[in-house]
Amino acid sequence: MSASRTARERVRAELIHEITEIARRRLATEGATGLSLRAVAREMGMVSSAIYRYFPSRDDLLTALIIDGYDAVGEVVERAYAAGDPGDHAGRWLAVCRAIRAWALEHPHEYALIYGSPVPGYKAPEDTVRAAVRDTLIFARIVTEAHEAGVLDPPPGLPAAPAAIAGDLERGRAIVQMNVPDDIVARALIAWAGVYGTVSFELFGQFENVVTERDAYFDHTVATLGRLVGFTF
């Protein structure tokens, strides 16, 4: 019951795709709060109520866009990972971070939708969680591979992960298949949040009047946070 059952189902799938396509384009220009079902309907020569045959509510459309967004950044990250030299772990770390930032700069509204403030009243369903880990899996793999190659060499004198978060680290380790010591898991988590935090700061205007050499600054941030994990540049 998969491919092209009836003509109706085919046109239905096509319409759903067209709706999300137009919605994504409008999202790029208007932003999440400016995304209007009526406008989407108008653009495809439909009447607004017809949209509800395909998406029960505006939130469901948003959910579809969020999943698409996670998938897009996941794919970009996977591509950057695949293009890198398997022996150059630090290079891959840098490449993946750059890829995230590049995607974010190209799709600011989509980035804001998934990594920015949640839309009020909108409750992210479980479906979005699965799509959300795609990039994190790559992060974890890079760290794990570097660790298994024995080239992870963090600077001395960093705080050890406290016992209180050992459970979290263990669970995180299991989720992303990250076979490295606690301290490394914790620092990878910190670096991960730091990278996205930096991208968000740049995108959301916090670097206005502060950082102008964005490319160089981002690379330096990624290198510094990478050193935290143990990559050597």
Added chain:
Amino acid sequence: MSASRTARERVRAELIHEITEIARRRLATEGATGLSLRAVAREMGMVSSAIYRYFPSRDDLLTALIIDGYDAVGEVVERAYAAGDPGDHAGRWLAVCRAIRAWALEHPHEYALIYGSPVPGYKAPEDTVRAAVRDTLIFARIVTEAHEAGVLDPPPGLPAAPAAIAGDLERGRAIVQMNVPDDIVARALIAWAGVYGTVSFELFGQFENVVTERDAYFDHTVATLGRLVGFTF
């Protein structure tokens, strides 16, 4: 022409204050996009159009709330700084970061308003920038005082700040009166973005199903990023 000129001006100032007060309360429950001028007017027994005598548009109300938000976090940070032991620089760093997170957890919508995705179509006026640096000034002061006391001791082997961002660092140094070497300025910037990035991740749901021991994890993040700058715990 400052204090209580005419009765008219007094009641006007009072009404403006009442509007922002109600708006802030509604913001806390409904979020930024759900903030409605009509609802605010209804709550104070006014007709919607009357609000426009005091705020020319919804965006102007938002601006007022944003400035109030920056001021609130600035005050919280200043208070945490003042309450700390002047000799314990690392302790102050930790206290200030904790204060930010505590405020953010108490006022999630206000935090989202100032540090989350920008409201589409809303252009932050220059007034907000001045209020935005209050917390950063304290950050800079803590680092500077620690440096001048000669207790800043970052771990070895961290990347040096590239020449490309020297101009940015110089300007930043001037803005926040931060008399420390380039490398420290850069790392303070990275740590600063990392702290806010972590708070945003927690608030915006990225730690869902990942980090459960939020307090301990945050403290560890702050300690690790603090070590980056050179604080010793």
Added chain:
DNA sequence: GTGTTGTCAAGAGCAGTGCTCTCGTTTAAG
């Protein structure tokens, strides 16, 4: 004390929104 002037709340109205319901029509399954 009397005008004049500017500020004010109120109300109607415009264009837009998400969403629901009903109505004929089309389509696919039994």
Added chain:
DNA sequence: CTTAAACGAGAGCACTGCTCTTGACAACAC
């Protein structure tokens, strides 16, 4: 061939930000 499900269209509800006009009232000048 019949029947039930899916569909597009349209009207309608309650809501939004915002504009414009109207009439009342307070602050000032004379």
